[in-house]
Amino acid sequence: MIFSKKLLALLALVPALAFANEGGYPLDKAPDRSHNMAALQNGAKLFVNYCLNCHNASAMRYNRLRDLGLTEEQIKNNLLFTGEKVGEMMTTAMPAKDAKVWFGTVPPDLSVITRAKATPSNTGSDYIYTYLRTFYKDENRPTGFNNMVLPNAAMPHVLWELQGVQAAKFEEVEDPHEHGKKVHKFAGFEQVSKGTMTKLEYDTAVADIVGYMEWMAEPAAQKRKQLGVWVLIFMSIFATLAWRLNASYWKEVK
Incomplete structure (x- = not known):
């Protein structure tokens, strides 16, 4: 199985996952992938293809993926693309200095992002799982996309080819806090253009990515x-x- 790496460096503008969601958009429960090796392997593949273009995972070595059932030969042939060695850390090829100049900030390290974003009411996995599935078309944003979980997110929708493009529908309703005032209320998504995956396939892929990121945050958890x-x-x-x-x-x- 050969994994093709997407050149999405110019799209992954950034610190997408530095967010909080207290009292905002309701989070969906991320499916449990902790005992599904096939799903974790797929999540690792997607993570390397779409996340490592701009983000580091500097606390993780490629050869640790052997714990997911991959051999060093499989890791070398399918997950290493720019001359890295199996024993090296998972880092992006984009220099932090250039990222700072191009995007105004350095993309956050994702090594323990699921643990860092956990709250008493929700896990970090729930947040990221919902975040990656709630991008919608917004021509007023520099990237052309906005996000329900993190309004005005700086990070573009790097997985749009897989999910396709969806629009957010809003309706005017009475403001519960101020009589006579109208507010916009989210009323669901509408598919504008299809991606390479169906909705179920995309949700499954995102769950695999999040599952891998949760595993990566503590490989010895099980x-x-x-x-x-x-x-x-x-x-x-x-x-x-x-x-x-x-x-x-x-x-x-x-």
Whole structure:
């Protein structure tokens, strides 16, 4: 399987994921991909093709993808495009200095973005999953797109070829806080042009990307959880034995 890398560097303007959504657009629950290796592999492919053009993941090495079931040969042949070595960090080819000059800011590192954007009410994965699916056409924006989760987002819709172009529909309703005043209320999306994927396929692809980003934030999470279960079992057995030993000891004392 050969992955073709999209040259979207000029589109990924930036710090797209530096956002917060308290009291804004309702977030959709990101599907759980933690136990789906095929989905995580696909997410890694999409991440390398569409995200690493402008964003770094400097806390992750390519060879760590072996934990997802990929061999070094597969990583080398399918995920390395500009002469990187399998043991190197996942970094963008775009110099930070140039990004600062061209776009006015340096794209944020995505290594732990899902953990960094988590809130008490929502996970960072929910945020990114909803964010990547709610871009809509807006001719008033420099990139031609806006976003429901992050209004006036600086980042363009880098996945528009996959999703296609959608428009946001708004309707005028009574302002609940001020009598007689009308406000615009979001009334859904309308597909303007088709992408290379259906809606279901695109939602699945985004879920895979987010699943990979969540895995990337803590590759050892599953092992940590499994180890935690065994530790709890051991502690339970030890506590039971200690309790019985204590009871037996004081029985003899009496």
